[in-house]
Amino acid sequence: MSPAGGVGGGFPAVRPRRLRRTPAMRRMVAETDLRPSQLVLPLFVAEGAAEPRPIASMPGVVQHTRDTMRAAVTEAAELGLGGVMLFGIPQSKDAEGSGALDPLGILNVAITDAVAEVGDALAVMSDLCLDEFTDHGHCGLLSSSGEVDNDATLEAYATMAVAQASAGVDLVGPSGMMDGQVAAVRAALDRAGHDGVGILAYAAKYASAFYGPFREAVDSSLQGDRRTYQQDPANVREGVREALLDVAEGADMVMVKPALGYLDVLHRVAEAVPVPVAAYNVSGEYAMVEAAAAQGWIDREPAILESLTSIRRAGADVVLTYWAAEAARLLR
Ligand code: PBG
Numbered sequence: 001m002s003p004a005g006g007v008g009g010g011f012p013a014v015r016p017r018r019l020r021r022t023p024a025m026r027r028m029v030a031e032t033d034l035r036p037s038q039l040v041l042p043l044f045v046a047e048g049a050a051e052p053r054p055i056a057s058m059p060g061v062v063q064h065t066r067d068t069m070r071a072a073v074t075e076a077a078e079l080g081l082g083g084v085m086l087f088g089i090p091q092s093k094d095a096e097g098s099g100a101l102d103p104l105g106i107l108n109v110a111i112t113d114a115v116a117e118v119g120d121a122l123a124v125m126s127d128l129c130l131d132e133f134t135d136h137g138h139c140g141l142l143s144s145s146g147e148v149d150n151d152a153t154l155e156a157y158a159t160m161a162v163a164q165a166s167a168g169v170d171l172v173g174p175s176g177m178m179d180g181q182v183a184a185v186r187a188a189l190d191r192a193g194h195d196g197v198g199i200l201a202y203a204a205k206y207a208s209a210f211y212g213p214f215r216e217a218v219d220s221s222l223q224g225d226r227r228t229y230q231q232d233p234a235n236v237r238e239g240v241r242e243a244l245l246d247v248a249e250g251a252d253m254v255m256v257k258p259a260l261g262y263l264d265v266l267h268r269v270a271e272a273v274p275v276p277v278a279a280y281n282v283s284g285e286y287a288m289v290e291a292a293a294a295q296g297w298i299d300r301e302p303a304i305l306e307s308l309t310s311i312r313r314a315g316a317d318v319v320l321t322y323w324a325a326e327a328a329r330l331l332r
Contacts, residue, residue, distance in 0.1 A: 040084065040318055040320040040324060056216065060326075069110060069114065070117045077121040086107060088132055093221065094135055111168055125173050126172055132220070137220050137223065139175070150229075171198040182201050201251035203242045203246040205230050206239075236264055253277070255277070256279045256316075259281045280320040281322070304327055305331075
């Protein structure tokens with residue numbers, strides 16, 4: 001008698017390598033799949049831009065003009081992506097982030113453009129947060145003492161949500177980590193007759209250094225950090241709590257963000273909630289692979305697919321990634 005996996009008569013009794021011998025065999029037993037419909041492409045639209053503007057820390061990603069954004073959305077639909085997540089970059093910012101609430105603000109017109117372009121061919125989603133629009137760069141309104149005022153911010157989010165819904169969005173993505181934001185947005189949408197507009201809640205969002213390149217992408221004016229509202233990277237139970245709260249408040253989907261450093265959080269959240277789970281493969285995660293590949297230190301395409309597969313394996317139904325279009329092409 002030899003123990004399972006042990007050596008009997010000089011041979012391993014169990015040989016897992018048999019199932020890895022050919023590509024067909026490996027494909028047949030793959031536990032995780034990666035399909036274009038599971039991918040969401042984040043897009044940046046800059047107000048008043050005449051040409052797309054490259055983002056230095058995110059090679060291959062640009063701040064779109066309204067026209068090039070429409071083309072990118074059309075391409076996303078042709079590639080069979082699940083959706084796009086839109087971010088607006090206004091020409092001017094103020095303390096209240098009023099450009100976010102203005103029906104003619106850049107994000108709202110971009111939503112209308114995108115929906116006019118693709119209709120129902122893919123899900124059009126929008127970031128619901130003030131940070132791109134405030135001159136102080138915080139995700140909410142500041143009190144007189146300079147702190148982020150949770151409840152005043154909820155009122156701004158409610159107005160912003162209705163503006164985005166009126167523009168035609170399918171799912172709003174509240175990403176500011178204010179307490180009660182999902183309930184406030186849900187109530188405002190319902191009151192305004194937008195009960196068909198869904199909420200993809202950035203539920204477990206961490207105060208991460210891996211958002212660095214995004215700050216360039218949206219011309220962020222933030223001084224300091226977001227640690228009084230985004231989560232401490234040390235915490236996983238708290239991430240599950242945030243996700244459960246968002247589900248209770250009416251979230252249709254929840255998100256974990258960043259993705260790669262938080263696969264354990266993703267796994268725990270996916271086990272805990274009864275709704276689809278998204279994960280955001282953020283700007284810094286993108287930039288690290290791109291920078292290493294540019295040096296010839298990493299094989300770029302396999303690194304992209306491995307990153308996305310790992311996020312799926314950990315429990316994400318949907319992955320937001322700047323590689324969405326390229327990955328869809330690689331998967332063809
Ligand atoms: C907030 C928002 C951020 C990102 C997405 N939504 C920035 C932040 O919270 O600081 C980061 C995305 C990325 O890094 O790719 N509007």
